[in-house]
Amino acid sequence: MRIQEIRKSKGIKQKELAAKLGIAANTLSQYETGNREPDLETIKRIALVLEVTVDELLDAKTKAPTLTKKDERDIEKKLADILADLESGQDGLMFSGESIDPTTRELLADSLRNSMEMGKKLAKQKYTPKKYRKED
Structure with a gap:
């Protein structure tokens, strides 16, 4: 306020x-x-x-937290690890009993990336002390 x-x-x-x-x-x-x-x-x-x-x-005019380059690298690394784990399972990543196609894999990767980015931003917003928050 x-x-x-x-x-x-x-x-x-x-x-x-x-x-x-x-x-x-x-x-x-x-x-x-x-x-x-x-x-x-x-x-x-x-x-x-x-x-x-x-x-x-x-209208608080607060600026949403942004991700640093390190945050983005961390997310990409975690995402690659998650996708590798999913695909290296016994039969690999399956969808409706069939191996996942490249388009669906990319959609899954985008969804996971967005979720991880949002989680990181929410954590920054929640755990950054008020005196260090950037406001316009």
Whole structure:
């Protein structure tokens, strides 16, 4: 949420906004730092007092984590290992009782790659401390 950013851009003090909202300044501080989430009615009141839409207030403008070259290499290596393991089984990778064709193999590889990339990005987003997160 962009409460602090919008409040400061309008030159409103934290205590002043808290008083207009009828909440404690400490509660507002927790909303601004992300330590506490306001309910929907409070979000609407904050948007009304700050004269912005709820969408503008909620737009965090956070940049999704990106993968480094090392992350991409790791994913490709793990993917190659997984595909090699699948194909080196007793009869190799089978689909409907038949060996997998190159097109299906490529689709499987793409699906696994996308899943691994998404998992890596979600892990970065979840486990990167707030102070190190990149925001626009």
